Amino acid sequence: MTADAAGAAPAAPASGPDGELRWRPGRPVPVATTLTALRRGSGDPTFRRDPDGTVWRATRTPHGPVLLRVRARPADGEVEAQAWGPGSDWALDGVPDLLGAADDTHADFVPRPEHTALVQAWRAHRHWRVIRTRAVFEALSASALEQVVTTVEAFAGWRRLVQRFGEPAPGPAGLTLSPTPQQWLRIPSWEWLQAGVELRRRKVTILAAPRAGGLERTLAMAPEAADAALRSLPGIGVWTSAEVRQRAHGHADAFSFGDLHVPGNVSWALTGEVLDDAGCAELIECYRGHRFRVQKLLQLAGHQRPRRGPRATLPTHTPNRALGSARRPGHRAHG
Template sequence: MVAPVLAAGPRHAVDVRFRLERPLDLARTLGPVRRGRGDPCLHVAGTDAVRAARTPEGPATTWVRHEGDELRVRAWGPGARWAADQVPDLVGEGRDPDELTALLATVDRPEVGLLRDLHRRHAGVRVPRTAAVVEALVPTILEQRVTSAGARRSHRSLVLAHGAPAPGPPEVAGRLRLPPTPARLARLPSWTFHHHEVERRRADTIRRVATRGRALDAAADLPLDDAYRRVRAIPGVGPWTAGGIGGVALGDPDAVVVGDLHLPHMVSWLLRRVPRSSDEEMLELLAPYRGQRGRVLRLVGLAGAGVPRFGPKRVNPRISRL
């Protein structure tokens, strides 16, 4: 399917070209991986993306450019070869979107026409897979019970304070940071997390994840059921958090987030024009799409249909001032 030609260069640089078999929307495919526009680990601009990550072989910075039916890739750092080889999986090249097309052809529901149209319009949106479980868990834990904006500020603050410079030339990696190592996170006291607007409950969960970092990252190579079982064995990591990393680290096209404040309402509003719903009703609506529910949820998000709002806007307290 993919026939890369590798040429090792100076400073651990690796150059790769991959031919794509299907359309790719690089920015939207990497949307779930990126933690907002201010993510210090991943920058995306049009058809270019630059990512700093810790691989099994060491730190790496990976630059990806989408050109027609090809991806141009260059990577730097001790983990450059691993990171470059992993790019097709990162952008979902091995996960077939035609599986959703085939499933939609078998479902007799009023919303199927809308989903088919959304699927056609967003044909280039794939299911990414970073294979970096801890890297995905930490910002997802930060999102527990707070607004997305607040969680992203905490993530950025933690990475800037406790991460490391990304490898590679300054013109590519200069504004990027590697995420903190699990060992670093495991040693941070709760009061340090407090400075990053993270209370003790989430801080303790992050430290538990960090102390099991090697076993958790190895879960990416397990069958999905076993991977989820290992992740959910960590106290503080429930269905919401596990579902949140499924479509990022594990490449699961069926990943479903339950326990979210907004997602059931979004699904209900788009699929049946009812503005309020519950997890149970959402799962019932998604049942015909089992196996591809993560893709359906992504289409719901891409549809951008605003749900009518009720009640006051949620505001997080400043934990560092408590």
């Protein structure tokens, strides 16, 4: 790995990173757009995006914690990455996959001409790729908090639990690592409640934590086998499995069936008609192998069906002081 002091971020400490990587992907890489899928709300303590598009990410690896900094250098045709912490080599080796190099079905995708919105989205975001973090339990613990509730409540719960039970990430960004499986297991029940997480959702993480090693082994499985393995765990259904595989495994077909809004938004963008899960599944069957790609491209293009009725309100069955003034209607809920 090569050092380049001239390319270092102003925020970097005098001691410098523990490792650096220059990657020439042979294509433009929209780093910030690609990695925003890993941010759990604007206040996510594990993620930071700078105004220039640089992304900072605190994560755990098989070799220890790491802070990863990634930015594009389009004038040089490169992506630059720096890392701090014992997991630096592992994280830097995975930067190409993190930015979509493992998305080997991308070239096979062809939107149908009658799906005008998708054709336009494909043209506008042609360089976006499906990410692959290789961090399965991390993705699961975050996705479990988003089951059935609104993003406002889910992100507030994530922020509170990470800040209270995670630990400072290495490096200069001031980010926080999400808890280890053992740390999740040690969170007292009242702390889950104060974060707005009732028993149903917290059990998903609690029951998955002792199996974290086995979860990581799903990375080597075919998509259908990985889906089945994830869904064999209590509380993990179609939606949660898809959310995990979209991030950790890089599965381009992991469509978010069961979401309160995604099937309706996708079907509306493609046909002008809002369909349920079954109707949307039939509509996008022609894109099998790329159904998450279709979902994400339309999302990046901003396609959202018109809202004509009352919008989902936040649940009130658990205390959640972390929400404060953010407790209000009008935010989407996950199914």
